[in-house]
Amino acid sequence: MKLITxxxxxxxxxxxxxxxxxxxxxxxxxxxxxxxxAHCSGIIGVLFVGLTVxxxxxxxxxxTHLMHNFWEITEWxxxxxxxxxxxCVFGGMLVDYNKQSAEKERIFEPQDWGYLFVLFFLLLAIxxxxxxxxxxxxxxxxxxxxxxxxxxxxxxxxRGAVGLALALSLTAEVHELTPDMMYRDYSAxxxxxTGGIAMLTLVINAPTCGPLLKKLGLVTPTETRLKIxxxxxxxxxxxxxxxxxxxxxxxxxxDLDFAVxxxxxPFLRDVTYEQLKAAVKRHHEKVPPGSYKHPNLKNVVxxxxxxxxxxxxxxxxxxxxxxxxxxxxxxxxxxxPFQLVRLTSVRPTLRGSAKGSxxxxxxxxxxxxxxxxxxxxxxxxxxxxxxxxxxxGEVESRxxxxxxxxxxxxxxxxxxxxxxxxxxxxxxxxxxxSFASHATMILLRVNRMFKSKxxxxxxxxxxxxxxxxxxxxxxxxxxxxxxxxxxxxxxxxSQGDGKDELSRAENVVLQESLNQVLRxxxxxxxxxxxxxxxxxxxxxxxxxxxxxxxxxEKLSLQGLxxxxxxxxxxEEVESSIRHLNECQVPVHNGELSERHKxxxxxxxxxxxxxxxxxxxxxxxxxxxxxxxxx
Numbered sequence: 345m346k347l348i349t350x351x352x353x354x355x356x357x358x359x360x361x362x363x364x365x366x367x368x369x370x371x372x373x374x375x376x377x378x379x380x381x382a383h384c385s386g387i388i389g390v391l392f393v394g395l396t397v398x399x400x401x402x403x404x405x406x407x408t409h410l411m412h413n414f415w416e417i418t419e420w421x422x423x424x425x426x427x428x429x430x431x432c433v434f435g436g437m438l439v440d441y442n443k444q445s446a447e448k449e450r451i452f453e454p455q456d457w458g459y460l461f462v463l464f465f466l467l468l469a470i471x472x473x474x475x476x477x478x479x480x481x482x483x484x485x486x487x488x489x490x491x492x493x494x495x496x497x498x499x500x501x502x503r504g505a506v507g508l509a510l511a512l513s514l515t516a517e518v519h520e521l522t523p524d525m526m527y528r529d530y531s532a533x534x535x536x537x538t539g540g541i542a543m544l545t546l547v548i549n550a551p552t553c554g555p556l557l558k559k560l561g562l563v564t565p566t567e568t569r570l571k572i573x574x575x576x577x578x579x580x581x582x583x584x585x586x587x588x589x590x591x592x593x594x595x596x597x598x599d600l601d602f603a604v605x606x607x608x609x610p611f612l613r614d615v616t617y618e619q620l621k622a623a624v625k626r627h628h629e630k631v632p633p634g635s636y637k638h639p640n641l642k643n644v645v646x647x648x649x650x651x652x653x654x655x656x657x658x659x660x661x662x663x664x665x666x667x668x669x670x671x672x673x674x675x676x677x678x679x680x681p682f683q684l685v686r687l688t689s690v691r692p693t694l695r696g697s698a699k700g701s702x703x704x705x706x707x708x709x710x711x712x713x714x715x716x717x718x719x720x721x722x723x724x725x726x727x728x729x730x731x732x733x734x735x736x737g738e739v740e741s742r743x744x745x746x747x748x749x750x751x752x753x754x755x756x757x758x759x760x761x762x763x764x765x766x767x768x769x770x771x772x773x774x775x776x777x778s779f780a781s782h783a784t785m786i787l788l789r790v791n792r793m794f795k796s797k798x799x800x801x802x803x804x805x806x807x808x809x810x811x812x813x814x815x816x817x818x819x820x821x822x823x824x825x826x827x828x829x830x831x832x833x834x835x836x837x838s839q840g841d842g843k844d845e846l847s848r849a850e851n852v853v854l855q856e857s858l859n860q861v862l863r864x865x866x867x868x869x870x871x872x873x874x875x876x877x878x879x880x881x882x883x884x885x886x887x888x889x890x891x892x893x894x895x896x897e898k899l900s901l902q903g904l905x906x907x908x909x910x911x912x913x914x915e916e917v918e919s920s921i922r923h924l925n926e927c928q929v930p931v932h933n934g935e936l937s938e939r940h941k942x943x944x945x946x947x948x949x950x951x952x953x954x955x956x957x958x959x960x961x962x963x964x965x966x967x968x969x970x971x972x973x974x
Contacts (some may be wrong), residue, residue: 583891
């Protein structure tokens with residue numbers, strides 16, 4: 345490992361990190377063949393090389409993540425191969441394939457199975473004896489070992505890959521060196537006992553280790569640890585609340601209602617008015633002064649202010665149920681299977697603006713501009729913006745949505761190479777309007793239909809149509825946000841400290857971006873406003889849940905939480921996301937009307953500061969009206 349270090353302590357580039365990984369492979373194979381040539385065990389040699397590299401070479405590795413991930417994958421693949429090979433050899437020993445060789449193949453007698461179980465319990469007893477024989481020493485050195493830990497170490501000693509590899513190596517060597525059937529039978533019985541011990545430890549020890557840990561109290565967190573985990577949860581709530589305020593400051597989600605968030609984000613249900621004010625202050629401190637926008641709290645404060653809000657919520661719930669009951673007949677009348685809405689109706693504007701295929705886009709006449717280089721820079725900024733949205737949890741890293749977004753960038757780059765203006769919106773329409781999108785949506789809906797036992801043809805078409813609309817709205821929102829991010833980066837790098845003027849080419853590219861955003865907003869306005877609001881609200885809740893999951897993953901990576909502790913919270917978040925994906929309720933429980941929101945809004949300077957000007961005027965008008973009535 346000393347050969348790959350830099351005398352100046354400088355970090356190596358990517359190819360040197362790859363060379364380090366290759367070097368560890370070479371060292372492992374070199375140790376194996378050297379040991380075999382010296383008539384020693386190659387497997388034991390590789391084992392000691394691994395221990396040596398772990399002890400002395402860990403601090404000499406440039407990219408520990410690359411090294412860890414490579415060997416983790418390699419270990420999984422080789423373990424799978426080893427156990428598969430051992431299983432085939434073991435099965436071949438147990439089964440009589442050829443009657444002529446029955447005497448040779450039938451080498452295991454019934455008493456051998458008895459010997460296997462006796463050996464299993466004998467090895468377990470030997471392990472207990474050895475560990476507790478040294479317990480007086482291990483209990484006082486280092487951090488010390490408790491009797492509970494010693495008991496678990498004695499019981500949980502799983503014997504698997506190393507023993508099987510040694511047994512396979514010995515069996516192959518005996519078959520190669522001698523034709524004597526006695527030695528071959530002995531090696532086969534030894535392999536049988538080794539494989540049987542590995543099987544019994546996996547069947548008996550492995551499933552019972554969990555209950556034993558709980559019985560010994562090794563996994564039960566202490567009171568102090570529970571307080572620490574509770575503190576981390578409060579930090580997560582504060583973090584999620586700040587992210588919620590960031591969404592309220594975003595024009596896409598400024599009208600997000602807290603009733604929806606309270607329904608789908610469980611850890612924000614008990615937020616108080618004082619916590620909200622503190623979160624607004626921290627959000628203000630977190631955002632740079634030049635780019636700070638006041639979050640719109642019109643749909644949040646009414647749910648947190650005043651003692652009688654619960655009564656208003658109950659009244660709203662009764663009114664909601666009444667409205668649902670009165671509208672149920674209309675829904676039943678529209679469920680006639682002969683009056684189904686066509687699936688293509690959910691994308692009228694998209695098809696109108698991008699008919700044909702991507703080849704039609706590439707055949708369109710180009711417009712000669714001098715802004716090609718600036719346009720390429722902006723397209724790369726758009727690509728980086730999509731990666732940023734994926735990293736921040738606003739766009740999923742897998743699925744057809746990121747595929748469509750990045751394909752639109754590729755198509756737009758092809759058009760720009762021909763001197764044509766920016767056209768990533770038209771490219772996105774073509775990329776998203778493909779067979780893959782329809783097939784994906786239908787498969788997802790079929791899966792949900794079988795889970796919910798709803799197999800009506802009408803419900804099926806409605807599910808598919810809703811899924812397509814959900815996909816398109818999220819696609820448009822991500823498109824608009826990516827352009828906003830790219831435009832800001834493009835302006836900042838072009839204007840510098842703000843004293844430089846934008847060139848004509850840069851203004852042309854920014855105007856093209858604006859035109860693309862306007863087309864996307866026009867397509868969004870073609871959809872039903874209530875459905876769009878519902879999808880946007882669920883999309884925002886999905887973002888908040890993703891932010892919470894990322895917060896726990898960060899704590900786990902930083903070593904502040906164990907994987908098991910973080911996994912429990914991540915399962916809770918995953919359950920909330922599943923519930924969110926299955927929700928299609930237009931009005932959520934406890935959702936206040938606009939009149940009740942204005943009545944519950946406190947008439948103070950702090951609340952008015954975080955309302956849009958039109959909402960302030962409405963609130964002032966309601967206050968004046970109420971005063972006149974009095």
